[in-house]
Amino acid sequence: MRGMLTFQILWELRTGPLNGQQIAEQIAKRRGTKPTPGTIYPALKDLEDRGSVKSEKEGRQRVYNLTEAGKAGYIEAARYFNQVFGDIAEDAKIIVLKTDDCSKC
Amino acid sequence: MRGMLTFQILWELRTGPLNGQQIAEQIAKRRGTKPTPGTIYPALKDLEDRGSVKSEKEGRQRVYNLTEAGKAGYIEAARYFNQVFGDIAEDAKIIVLKTDDCSKC
DNA sequence: TTAAATATATCGGACATCCAATATTATATG
DNA sequence: CATATAATATTGGATGTCCGATATATTTAA
Numbered sequence: 265m266r267g268m269l270t271f272q273i274l275w276e277l278r279t280g281p282l283n284g285q286q287i288a289e290q291i292a293k294r295r296g297t298k299p300t301p302g303t304i305y306p307a308l309k310d311l312e313d314r315g316s317v318k319s320e321k322e323g324r325q326r327v328y329n330l331t332e333a334g335k336a337g338y339i340e341a342a343r344y345f346n347q348v349f350g351d352i353a354e355d356a357k358i359i360v361l362k363t364d365d366c367s368k369c
Numbered sequence: 370m371r372g373m374l375t376f377q378i379l380w381e382l383r384t385g386p387l388n389g390q391q392i393a394e395q396i397a398k399r400r401g402t403k404p405t406p407g408t409i410y411p412a413l414k415d416l417e418d419r420g421s422v423k424s425e426k427e428g429r430q431r432v433y434n435l436t437e438a439g440k441a442g443y444i445e446a447a448r449y450f451n452q453v454f455g456d457i458a459e460d461a462k463i464i465v466l467k468t469d470d471c472s473k474c
Numbered sequence: 475t476t477a478a479a480t481a482t483a484t485c486g487g488a489c490a491t492c493c494a495a496t497a498t499t500a501t502a503t504g
Numbered sequence: 505c506a507t508a509t510a511a512t513a514t515t516g517g518a519t520g521t522c523c524g525a526t527a528t529a530t531t532t533a534a
Binding site: 340 | 480481483502
């Protein structure tokens with residue numbers, strides 16, 4: 265699906281400003297592997313070019329924040345995600361619950 | 370995200386055999402636009418080459434079914450999806466509920 | 475002061491998605 | 505029988521993802 269990385273970045277930024285490496289670490293927590301700089305920085309640059317995030321350089325770190333447009337875009341993407349994946353996500357959750365139960369037997 | 374289209378195809382096939390156009394229509398129901406032949410048939414061919422689905426030609430239709438490997442692969446992909454997107458999906462659902470409530474005010 | 479570590483930034487290449495356009499095959503309709 | 509429709513199949517191009525490698529900038533450690 266297109267746009268899933270940027271959607272995840274917007275999701276991470278919804279709670280407050282983060283720098284590039286922090287975003288990568290948050291994504292790593294969920295997906296198990298840390299995205300490399302070659303993944304994170306072009307995506308952040310693209311989001312900034314499109315006006316969804318704004319960054320401020322603080323020393324060697326660049327801190328990223330959602331803009332108003334970014335918040336609106338995140339909500340729109342969340343609605344679309346729910347529309348496309350809502351049922352799929354429910355099934356996935358059930359599968360995990362069933363599989364975990366079985367693995368405890 | 371990589372692999373999301375094939376994950377959706379496996380999800381549609383989990384309930385029984387479908388042909389290419391039926392799969393496209395099921396995906397269209399959720400995402401609002403119907404994938405074109407250029408999207409569906411290469412993806413189905415790849416899934417068959419990898420042993421996740423098996424097809425049988427019936428007249429001008431080719432009917433696709435999950436294989437045992439496909440079922441296992443679907444469960445694995447569902448677990449990964451839940452791991453990466455479980456929290457995101459919950460938030461997306463909350464956003465939809467809140468936005469729908471507001472649009473009714 | 476210098477070296478190491480951290481953070482950022484870029485680029486080329488590979489993979490997956492997505493489509494438009496085109497072609498082929500098989501069935502339905504006139 | 506000829507035409508239209510439906511389904512499949514393929515290809516090239518564009519977009520997004522993802523990475524490894526490399527380079528630059530800044531802070532920290534030796």
